[in-house]
Every structure is written in C-alpha cells, then in structure tokens.
Amino acid sequence: MIKLKLPKRKRFWVFLAIRTVANILIISGILFSFFAFSPYIEKEIWYWWHSHYGKKTVVTEEINTSKPKKTLPPLSLAPVDTNFGIVIEKIDVNAPVVANVNAANYPEYIAALSKGVAHAKGTAFPGSTKNGNNNVFLFAHSAINALEAKKYNSVFYLLRKLEVGDRVTTFYQGQRYDYIVTNKQVVEATDTRYLSEVSKDPILTLQTCDPPGSSLRRLIITAKLDKI
Numbered sequence: 001m002i003k004l005k006l007p008k009r010k011r012f013w014v015f016l017a018i019r020t021v022a023n024i025l026i027i028s029g030i031l032f033s034f035f036a037f038s039p040y041i042e043k044e045i046w047y048w049w050h051s052h053y054g055k056k057t058v059v060t061e062e063i064n065t066s067k068p069k070k071t072l073p074p075l076s077l078a079p080v081d082t083n084f085g086i087v088i089e090k091i092d093v094n095a096p097v098v099a100n101v102n103a104a105n106y107p108e109y110i111a112a113l114s115k116g117v118a119h120a121k122g123t124a125f126p127g128s129t130k131n132g133n134n135n136v137f138l139f140a141h142s143a144i145n146a147l148e149a150k151k152y153n154s155v156f157y158l159l160r161k162l163e164v165g166d167r168v169t170t171f172y173q174g175q176r177y178d179y180i181v182t183n184k185q186v187v188e189a190t191d192t193r194y195l196s197e198v199s200k201d202p203i204l205t206l207q208t209c210d211p212p213g214s215s216l217r218r219l220i221i222t223a224k225l226d227k228i
Helices: 008-053 106-113
Strands: 084-088 093-101 117-120 135-139 167-172 175-188 203-210 217-225
Touching: 093 106, 106 117, 167 203, 175 203
Parallel strands: 093 117, 135 203
Antiparallel strands: 084 093, 084 167, 117 135, 167 175, 175 217, 203 217
8 A cells, every 4th residue: 555645844734724724613612602601601690799799688587478568679670571571680580571472382482482581371460369370370491592592592591599588570560569489399391280280379480491401391480479
C-alpha cells in the first residue's frame, strides 16, 4: 500500500484548517447552548439575588385562610393584566391568563401558552367560593424552545421554588384574589385527577412540567383562597 506524504508546508495548512473548523464548531456549540439556556440562567440568577438581597416578608403568625383579614399585602409591581392575570412575586411571575383553554386540545393550549398562562376550560375562575367546583386550574410552560423562544415559554420555570405558605396573587375582572400554597407534589404525566376532581373548597391549582424542559412528570401546586 502506497502512502502519500504531504509536504511539510501543506501538512501545516491542513492541520490549521482542521483546527480552525473544530474551534468554530466548539464555539458555535457553546454559543448555541448559552442561547438555549440563557432564560434558565437569567431566572436562576434573579431568584438567587432576590432570595439573598431582595426585600423579604416575615410571617409572624400561623396562616389561617378562614380568618378574615383587613387588607391584602401590597404588591411591589403592577400586574400586566387585571382582567385575568397572575402574579407570583417570589418567582418573578407576572403574566396574563388565557381563559377557557381545552387542556386536551394540543394546538389550542400550545397557542394559548405562547400568550401567557392557560386556564383550563371547565374549572373555576379566581374568587369562586359558591360554585359546584371551586378549583381554579392554571398551567404554563417551564421550558424554552431555543429555536422558537416565546415570551411566556418559561413563565413557570421557577414554580418548584414555591413552598407551603407562599402567596399567589390572581386578578379576575378587575378584582384581586390571593391564594396561599398548601401543598406541592410531583406526579406522573398521565395523572389528570387534579384537573378533573371537583373541589368544594376555593382552591387554586398550578401545573407545569417537571423537571423543567421535559415532559416526564408534572409539578402540582395547590393553594387555598386567602379570604379577607
């Protein structure tokens, strides 16, 4: 077998070309990864800074949602939509809510999630206390599509940071209704009972994918109406 040996000068230029192409591919991969994960990084940095240096509210008494309160605590930001919106200050959520979205219709709820948080059709609206079902069911993305990033595709990315006792603020038809988190759990993606079960108690259910960016399981946050 005859082996062709390139002149030393040509070998240098071939090596330089290969190394240049390899470096370009590596740099492109790094830039693409940064672009894909930058929304996550931004939210994690925001949460870390807010947790360490942001204004904190100290709860000095046990939360009792059945005990009347004079006023709700003031918000540090203006809601983007008071006709139907949601604000969760702890995790930097401030988004409109799209009403009556069919959670079983993929094209319908994907279109809705590009505009904000989706309200499941057939469930209650914020403030409901006397209907047959008083469960307000809202769901949203926790992921970013790097090739088609939308403003609200990661609105619930930090939802896992919520704990029992945290406050979730909703607005409906110009009225404000706050809910206090009572439970957090991760369930299988096929588990839909939290959407279909009827609740006589006035509750809010928040759902997103878990882990963020996947469709393996669902994160469910349950909160009870904070009556005033």
